[in-house]
Amino acid sequence: MAVTHSESPSLELPENVVVSRLDELASWCRKNSLWPMPFATACCGIELMATGAAKHDLSRFGAEVFRFSPRQCDLMIVAGRVVMKMLPVLQRIWQQMHEPKWCISMGACASTGGVFDTYAVVQGIDRFIPVDMYVPGCPPRPEQLIQAIIDLQDKIQEEGTIMGREFNTRQRQDKKRALVECPEPLTLDASRNPNLQRELSNSAINPN
Amino acid sequence: MTNTSETSTDNAVENTHVRALNAFCGPVKSSIYRNQQRVIVPVEESFDALSMLKDRGFDLFIDVTCVDYLEYRKAKHRYGLVYLLASTMNAERLTIRTFVDDPKPTVASVVPLWEAANWLEREVWDLFGIHFTGHPDLRRLVMPEEFTAHPLRKDYPLQGRGERHNFPVITRDHS
Numbered sequence: 001m002a003v004t005h006s007e008s009p010s011l012e013l014p015e016n017v018v019v020s021r022l023d024e025l026a027s028w029c030r031k032n033s034l035w036p037m038p039f040a041t042a043c044c045g046i047e048l049m050a051t052g053a054a055k056h057d058l059s060r061f062g063a064e065v066f067r068f069s070p071r072q073c074d075l076m077i078v079a080g081r082v083v084m085k086m087l088p089v090l091q092r093i094w095q096q097m098h099e100p101k102w103c104i105s106m107g108a109c110a111s112t113g114g115v116f117d118t119y120a121v122v123q124g125i126d127r128f129i130p131v132d133m134y135v136p137g138c139p140p141r142p143e144q145l146i147q148a149i150i151d152l153q154d155k156i157q158e159e160g161t162i163m164g165r166e167f168n169t170r171q172r173q174d175k176k177r178a179l180v181e182c183p184e185p186l187t188l189d190a191s192r193n194p195n196l197q198r199e200l201s202n203s204a205i206n207p208n
Numbered sequence: 209m210t211n212t213s214e215t216s217t218d219n220a221v222e223n224t225h226v227r228a229l230n231a232f233c234g235p236v237k238s239s240i241y242r243n244q245q246r247v248i249v250p251v252e253e254s255f256d257a258l259s260m261l262k263d264r265g266f267d268l269f270i271d272v273t274c275v276d277y278l279e280y281r282k283a284k285h286r287y288g289l290v291y292l293l294a295s296t297m298n299a300e301r302l303t304i305r306t307f308v309d310d311p312k313p314t315v316a317s318v319v320p321l322w323e324a325a326n327w328l329e330r331e332v333w334d335l336f337g338i339h340f341t342g343h344p345d346l347r348r349l350v351m352p353e354e355f356t357a358h359p360l361r362k363d364y365p366l367q368g369r370g371e372r373h374n375f376p377v378i379t380r381d382h383s
Contacts, residue, residue, distance in 0.1 A: 084372055085352050091378050119359050119368025120351075129378045167380045 027160030030074075030100060031153040034063040037073035037097065039090060042080025044107040044139040051142040063149055070096040075152070077145075081109035082122045094129050100164050102156070104133045104148055107140055114138065225264060225302060233257055246303040254306045255316035258291065262321050266293040266302060269322035272329060274336040278362040287313050287338060308338060317343035335360035 113123035270292035277283035285307035317340035337358035
């Protein structure tokens with residue numbers, strides 16, 4: 001049985017037109033123009049510079065514009081160990097960056113403290129600021145950092161929204177909480193709880 | 209082996225500075241290690257001895273640092289302070305050592321003599337907790353201001369006492 005085109009509900013698209021969602025369009029733009037903020041404190045910073053330089057050429061992935069002002073960046077790359085005294089600076093710079101923003105923890109020290117398990121070194125920046133990607137290595141090769149940026153691009157494309165809903169973790173948790181049966185705070189309202197009613201009447205008869 | 213490692217030379221020293229120190233603060237213990245003259249002075253007279261050495265031409269203050277001799281064999285004192293002096297006029301070098309003890313190890317500051325001692329003494333105060341009396345501005349140098357311990361003391365645990373965890377945690381909701 002043949003179906004004629006006039007009966008089909010599909011839309012006729014002209015040539016060179018793609019239909020997409022606005023979220024995906026925004027994510028597509030964002031992921032291909034990441035502006036990294038280099039927070040380079042140690043030898044990982046050298047590999048970070050090598051990644052941006054001619055041989056490895058981070059601009060192939062649209063992330064070559066390193067800016068030293070957090071106001072102009074949307075990707076913080078923490079490269080190297082962060083000491084206790086530096087952590088308030090790191091947090092401040094992170095808060096000064098505009099949304100949407102992402103964070104890559106580059107190397108063993110930024111991710112876990114590395115070999116520096118001492119009183120002065122923070123044992124992983126993810127204890128204090130949010131991190132999207134971890135790069136292992138001591139220091140990682142530029143290829144590894146490039147892979148992390150590609151993975152971050154995939155992440156942005158898959159779960160990015162134009163309103164930044166993917167960052168709103170509290171809203172997500174509230175959504176989970178909405179599934180709980182008793183949304184309002186628990187009160188000892190015996191009239192709405194037959195079990196409690198029975199218990200209260202028992203205790204009234206037998207105070208023990 | 210011409211390299212005499214430790215030669216205790218209480219009397220045989222030809223060094224005029226050591227002789228001057230001997231005359232100034234009693235018989236001092238001195239030794240030569242790898243051709244470098246070292247003198248131990250009593251802590252009460254350390255300032256006057258260093259002041260005299262400055263007048264004798266030691267115009268360059270290289271360093272002051274500290275050694276914690278906790279659980280060190282044969283150690284009679286807890287902390288050893290090491291002053292490294294140099295003379296740019298006569299191309300001489302001299303190491304002055306002195307010892308202080310708990311509680312409240314205290315030594316006179318030499319900032320009135322050499323301005324270069326300012327931050328060096330602050331560093332020793334920060335990391336070892338040695339009080340320098342007469343220092344104009346004895347604040348912590350390298351550790352955060354709110355830090356309470358002196359972490360290079362040997363009885364301070366390597367991983368700290370939880371100071372690394374006192375920061376606010378920033379989540380996505382805050383930023």
